[in-house]
Amino acid sequence: MMYPFLSAILPVITPAAVPEMSLEEFDELAQEQLSEKDFCKLIAADTPDAGNLLPVYQEMKCFKECLNYRIAAMRAEKLKTNEHFEVPGEIYGEIDFALASAVSASPLEREKIIDAACWRKLDELEISHEMDLIHFCVYRMKLAMLQKYSKRDGDAGCKNFEAALEKLAANFNEP
Numbered sequence: 260m261m262y263p264f265l266s267a268i269l270p271v272i273t274p275a276a277v278p279e280m281s282l283e284e285f286d287e288l289a290q291e292q293l294s295e296k297d298f299c300k301l302i303a304a305d306t307p308d309a310g311n312l313l314p315v316y317q318e319m320k321c322f323k324e325c326l327n328y329r330i331a332a333m334r335a336e337k338l339k340t341n342e343h344f345e346v347p348g349e350i351y352g353e354i355d356f357a358l359a360s361a362v363s364a365s366p367l368e369r370e371k372i373i374d375a376a377c378w379r380k381l382d383e384l385e386i387s388h389e390m391d392l393i394h395f396c397v398y399r400m401k402l403a404m405l406q407k408y409s410k411r412d413g414d415a416g417c418k419n420f421e422a423a424l425e426k427l428a429a430n431f432n433e434p
Contacts, residue, residue: 260392265390268288274374277405278409281402285399285402286302289395301392313393313396315384315396319384322380323377326376377404378401384397
């Protein structure tokens with residue numbers, strides 16, 4: 260099913276920009292515009308052990324698994340361990356290129372390089388899906404990726420950290 264109105268009102272997102280819409284706001288808008296069946300398919304990727312995922316989610320899951328296996332294999336090689344990592348599915352040249360670029364980068368830059376490879380994969384998956392459910396699935400995955408770079412509230416983070424420490428201390432039993 261096509262959803263031209265929803266497609267037309269979504270703000271453009273790019274890897275370097277702060278999105279004008281949060282993931283939660285997108286979900287609210289999508290729930291209003293999509294059929295109930297399509298909305299359930301859209302958010303199905305959030306469900307642990309979700310069966311019957313749309314092919315776009317399955318393809319991205321495979322891409323990320325391959326990426327993680329390649330990272331593990333590169334670490335094992337660098338650390339000279341005897342571990343062997345079998346890379347599932349096809350080996351993506353895009354992954355190897357991104358990881359080769361990331362070797363000498365800082366952890367934050369490495370994360371951004373890996374995210375850029377994921378973004379390019381999402382762009383590839385979005386081709387010819389301008390107004391259909393696949394487009395909105397890709398849009399949602401991109402929003403989720405950008406959300407991790409949104410500004411963080413330091414005070415709220417400190418409070419959450421202190422609360423976690425207090426909870427750990429309360430549950431800690433000394434011998």
